[in-house]
Amino acid sequence: MTQRDPVCGMDIDPQSAFAKREHMGQTFYFCSQSCVDQFDKDPHSYVMTSATTGFNAERTLARIELPIADMPIVRPATELEAALRALDGVDQVTINAGAGLLRLDYDPLKINLARMANAVQTVGYTLDGAQTRIGIENLRCASCVKFIEDELKSTQGVLNATVNIATQEATVDYLPQNTTLAELNKAIETWGYKPRPATSDAPVDKQEEAHAQEYRKLMNKFWFAAAVALPVMATAYYQVVPILRDMSMDSLRLLWGITALLTLPVMLWSGSDFFTGAWAAFKHRSANMNTLIALGTGAAWLYSTFAILFPSVFPEGTSEPFYDVVAVVIALVVLGQALELRAKGQSSSAIKKLLGLQAKTARVIRDGKEMDLPIEEVLVGDVIQVRPGEKVPVDGIIVEGSSAVDESMLTGESLPVSKKQGDEVIGATLNKTGAFKFRTTKVGKDTALAQIVKMVQDAQNSKAPIARLADTVSGYFVPIVMILAVWTFVIWFVIGPQPQLVYALVTSVTVLIIACPCALGLATPMSLMVGIGKGAENGILIRSGEALQTARAIQTVVLDKTGTITKGKPELTDIVISDQPIVKDDELLRLSASVEKVSEHPLAQAIVEGAQARKLEFVEVKDFEAIPGHGVSAKLEGRSILIGNLKLMNREKIALGSLEEQSKSLADDGKTPMFIALDGKAAGIIAVADTVKEDSAEAIKVLQNMGIEVVMITGDNRRTAEAIARKVGITRVLAEVLPEDKANNIHLLQAEGKKVAMVGDGINDAPALAQADVGLAIGTGTDVAIEASDITLIKGSLKGVVTAIEVSRATMTNIYQNLVGAFFYNVLGVPVAMGVLFPFFGLLLSPLIAGAAMAFSSVTVVGNANRLRGFKPKFSVR
Numbered sequence: 001m002t003q004r005d006p007v008c009g010m011d012i013d014p015q016s017a018f019a020k021r022e023h024m025g026q027t028f029y030f031c032s033q034s035c036v037d038q039f040d041k042d043p044h045s046y047v048m049t050s051a052t053t054g055f056n057a058e059r060t061l062a063r064i065e066l067p068i069a070d071m072p073i074v075r076p077a078t079e080l081e082a083a084l085r086a087l088d089g090v091d092q093v094t095i096n097a098g099a100g101l102l103r104l105d106y107d108p109l110k111i112n113l114a115r116m117a118n119a120v121q122t123v124g125y126t127l128d129g130a131q132t133r134i135g136i137e138n139l140r141c142a143s144c145v146k147f148i149e150d151e152l153k154s155t156q157g158v159l160n161a162t163v164n165i166a167t168q169e170a171t172v173d174y175l176p177q178n179t180t181l182a183e184l185n186k187a188i189e190t191w192g193y194k195p196r197p198a199t200s201d202a203p204v205d206k207q208e209e210a211h212a213q214e215y216r217k218l219m220n221k222f223w224f225a226a227a228v229a230l231p232v233m234a235t236a237y238y239q240v241v242p243i244l245r246d247m248s249m250d251s252l253r254l255l256w257g258i259t260a261l262l263t264l265p266v267m268l269w270s271g272s273d274f275f276t277g278a279w280a281a282f283k284h285r286s287a288n289m290n291t292l293i294a295l296g297t298g299a300a301w302l303y304s305t306f307a308i309l310f311p312s313v314f315p316e317g318t319s320e321p322f323y324d325v326v327a328v329v330i331a332l333v334v335l336g337q338a339l340e341l342r343a344k345g346q347s348s349s350a351i352k353k354l355l356g357l358q359a360k361t362a363r364v365i366r367d368g369k370e371m372d373l374p375i376e377e378v379l380v381g382d383v384i385q386v387r388p389g390e391k392v393p394v395d396g397i398i399v400e401g402s403s404a405v406d407e408s409m410l411t412g413e414s415l416p417v418s419k420k421q422g423d424e425v426i427g428a429t430l431n432k433t434g435a436f437k438f439r440t441t442k443v444g445k446d447t448a449l450a451q452i453v454k455m456v457q458d459a460q461n462s463k464a465p466i467a468r469l470a471d472t473v474s475g476y477f478v479p480i481v482m483i484l485a486v487w488t489f490v491i492w493f494v495i496g497p498q499p500q501l502v503y504a505l506v507t508s509v510t511v512l513i514i515a516c517p518c519a520l521g522l523a524t525p526m527s528l529m530v531g532i533g534k535g536a537e538n539g540i541l542i543r544s545g546e547a548l549q550t551a552r553a554i555q556t557v558v559l560d561k562t563g564t565i566t567k568g569k570p571e572l573t574d575i576v577i578s579d580q581p582i583v584k585d586d587e588l589l590r591l592s593a594s595v596e597k598v599s600e601h602p603l604a605q606a607i608v609e610g611a612q613a614r615k616l617e618f619v620e621v622k623d624f625e626a627i628p629g630h631g632v633s634a635k636l637e638g639r640s641i642l643i644g645n646l647k648l649m650n651r652e653k654i655a656l657g658s659l660e661e662q663s664k665s666l667a668d669d670g671k672t673p674m675f676i677a678l679d680g681k682a683a684g685i686i687a688v689a690d691t692v693k694e695d696s697a698e699a700i701k702v703l704q705n706m707g708i709e710v711v712m713i714t715g716d717n718r719r720t721a722e723a724i725a726r727k728v729g730i731t732r733v734l735a736e737v738l739p740e741d742k743a744n745n746i747h748l749l750q751a752e753g754k755k756v757a758m759v760g761d762g763i764n765d766a767p768a769l770a771q772a773d774v775g776l777a778i779g780t781g782t783d784v785a786i787e788a789s790d791i792t793l794i795k796g797s798l799k800g801v802v803t804a805i806e807v808s809r810a811t812m813t814n815i816y817q818n819l820v821g822a823f824f825y826n827v828l829g830v831p832v833a834m835g836v837l838f839p840f841f842g843l844l845l846s847p848l849i850a851g852a853a854m855a856f857s858s859v860t861v862v863g864n865a866n867r868l869r870g871f872k873p874k875f876s877v878r
Contacts (some may be wrong), residue, residue, distance in 0.1 A: 003028075007035035061091050064113065064178070066102045066120070067128040083123045087111055100128070114153035114160055117173070124770070129159050129175045133198035136188055138214075138273050139168045140337055142521020143288040143474040144191060147281070151187045155179055166525035169198050171458070192280025192290075211341070218338035225270040225331035229324065232259045236324035256308045259323045263301060271297065271330040287478040289517050293333060295482070296512035296847070300325040303505055322506070322847075329513055329851035336855025340522075340862050357428040358449060362393035365437070382440045386431045394427040394443045401436030405429050455543060455792070456536045464545030466815060467524035474517040481515040481830065488834045503835075506847060510833040514850035519825060519857040523818030526865035531811030534871050539794040540804045547790035551774050551808035553755045557703055557801060558734075558746060558768070560760035561714035561724055564778055565700075565798070566690040568761065570603050572610025573671055574687035579657050581684075588684050590616040592643055592676055595634045598624045603672060606688040631674070642677040649675045649682070656682050670723030697728040699798035702874060704729070706805065709754075713737055713745060713768075742768035759793075759801055776801055803873040810871050818861045825857050 017029035030036045084093045089110030094103040145163045152161035157178025163170045185195040238244035277290030304321030363385045404416035407429045427447040489508035496503040575585040593611030596604035624634040631644015654677045663673040671689040713734040721735035758772035769775030777789035778796045793800030837843040
């Protein structure tokens with residue numbers, strides 16, 4: 001059975017077809033490359049009109065099924081359905097909650113998958129697709145970023161795509177069943193760029209090798225262009241060169257002909273990226289930075305060549321060439337790119353530091369034998385020997401031995417942490433004193449270090465909202481500059497002084513060359529890369545550029561009490577002896593801890609640990625009885641003991657004296673008092689409490705000094721909550737808040753017109769973390785809380801909140817400096833290049849100076865971003 005080529009209409013046998021394409025669930029066959037190319041430019045137009053392929057021409061809608069990771073089964077997803085139906089181009093929405101699938105009928109000419117995916121995520125659902133990073137060789141054109149992003153987003157099956165000029169990588173979320181890596185690479189290739197494996201996934205030495213190789217390549221291109229530029233400059237300014245100024249015009253023209261040939265390899269090799277990039281943009285009916293340089297240098301070369309071949313065509317005095325513009329401008333721009341690349345290498349030092357922490361080998365015990373293996377060959381379940389002074393290679397659980405481990409790379413805590421059998425150890429931490437063996441639980445990309453590196457890389461590849469504005473401006477910038485260049489040529493040619501043609505050409509070429517959208521495009525991603533890296537160095541993991549930008553504007557910080565302000569674990573705080581002492585405080589604690597060691601009460605462990613800290617010995621307990629709602633009773637060393645609340649003491653008719661008043665005072669301080677009676681007499685009180693972290697009060701004071709309102713939220717009773725609040729200097733307390741109401745309380749604060757950050761550590765904090773403008777999770781907390789947050793504080797200290805906001809403010813200030821500098825460079829540079837100063841001062845900008853200014857404007861932006869590397873937080877979390 002034959003099929004019809006949808007482009008030319010020829011009937012062809014599918015077996016002998018030149019090529020085939022899958023599109024919108026249909027297969028198309030083609031007779032030649034020409035038809036394939038024509039189809040690829042606009043496949044939808046052929047799908048809509050082709051009835052011969054078996055596609056219903058009456059139906060103009062496409063259908064796709066999207067897997068939703070967190071689709072509710074009980075609760076109807078009405079909000080999701082309403083959000084999708086509101087989109088122009090979406091015809092039908094069908095939700096299969098049981099299968100977790102969302103089926104959409106839509107018009108691909110009106111809406112693409114990326115917009116629909118964004119609508120799904122906006123209402124709080126997560127698409128269950130895959131993510132990949134693709135490297136893009138020689139991506140230095142800011143205006144190309146948006147073109148490549150749009151091309152990727154229009155590819156069938158792509159949910160979202162972001163391109164980062166700083167890392168030269170594209171991050172693509174896609175549905176593997178609807179597209180392939182080859183199709184994603186092809187989308188990048190259509191804009192004249194070559195895709196490559198993402199270097200951020202490679203080891204540090206490979207990254208540095210690739211970086212050095214690219215830098216050498218650019219410098220080789222520069223030195224070649226510079227070497228050619230020297231003799232070309234001599235022929236351009238022959239009037240001041242002794243031998244050349246005495247040559248006849250015919251000899252000079254012959255010399256200029258040689259320089260024309262000399263500058264060709266400069267254009268075709270040193271400047272090849274500009275011309276291939278410009279051609280790719282032209283095929284898409286658009287323009288980018290490459291277009292400006294290619295047009296400027298290409299026009300200068302063509303004019304010069306025409307002038308020396310046909311001098312009689314030009315007015316007198318206008319037939320001298322401008323080959324120096326070609327060689328010098330390309331040399332300067334390539335040099336600028338090389339310097340920019342070197343500065344970018346310094347900007348990504350944070351990731352290299354993190355990757356450099358990992359051990360290269362591990363001492364694995366297999367079949368009773370020790371062997372040194374590369375870290376890549378370690379398997380889950382292997383037993384690994386670690387000696388003093390060695391790095392822990394991967395994550396695991398200690399099975400033998402003990403030691404002190406320096407975890408500062410992970411937590412920022414400088415003091416070594418004691419580790420014993422059963423404790424977890426983290427890869428890349430440093431073993432200090434003892435030797436131990438541990439069984440591996442996570443290897444490769446699952447280790448804590450690998451996850452931290454991935455989080456930082458994802459954040460550096462993300463975009464802040466302000467970056468999207470800069471990308472949009474860069475996209476319009478190039479066409480505007482081209483229009484201005486044409487106006488400049490026309491104005492100078494019509495009303496300029498003699499020789500008008502020369503003035504018109506020089507000024508229009510200068511306008512093309514001086515304009516620099518790259519400085520605008522680099523302004524945000526370079527600062528983001530450095531800022532997010534500095535955050536990681538200080539134990540702050542920022543998930544995205546949007547979180548970094550929003551954190552700068554935070555007006556209110558809401559702190560969960562338990563585990564955030566406090567340690568999240570009860571501790572022994574007070575021992576109060578009765579007015580008529582019958583035991584000393586250590587004896588009272590020893591007896592109470594002996595009883596509580598048998599108890600399962602949550603507060604019992606705090607008393608036991610308090611006794612262990614004082615090295616007290618426990619005694620045998622007899623006749624232990626738990627009295628629900630009251631306390632416990634037992635016998636030990638021939639004495640009867642009661643431990644419990646006021647109700648227990650009243651029931652047993654124990655006279656408390658002043659102890660009752662003292663218990664109220666302890667309760668007012670947020671502590672839980674427990675009465676102890678020995679042989680029917682009041683002996684004293686032992687109080688326990690979830691104590692405040694050592695640095696919480698200091699961090700809260702700094703936040704308040706920064707002009708930020710601090711609010712505490714807790715499910716505890718108001719009395720306890722206000723006691724803790726007083727200790728740390730918080731005046732606004734939201735107490736007795738049920739876990740499900742925390743998010744609603746955040747929403748009410750936002751309704752007051754405030755930008756709200758939420759800091760928490762528990763599963764019950766996850767909805768509030770997601771509701772807040774910025775959610776900050778304590779790294780010692782649950783995985784659910786960390787997953788719901790925008791920023792993770794690796795160490796469980798509130799100082800990290802201060803540092804996160806400081807990093808955000810410093811980074812955004814740096815971004816604004818870059819944007820303002822780039823904006824004013826172009827706003828001032830382009831009019832000067834057009835010649836606005838000529839009527840007043842007789843000054844006209846040379847294309848050579850314009851090329852140098854354009855090249856170094858980008859270097860200046862990258863250099864300013866690198867100033868962030870010197871950022872020092874108010875107080876170091878280390």
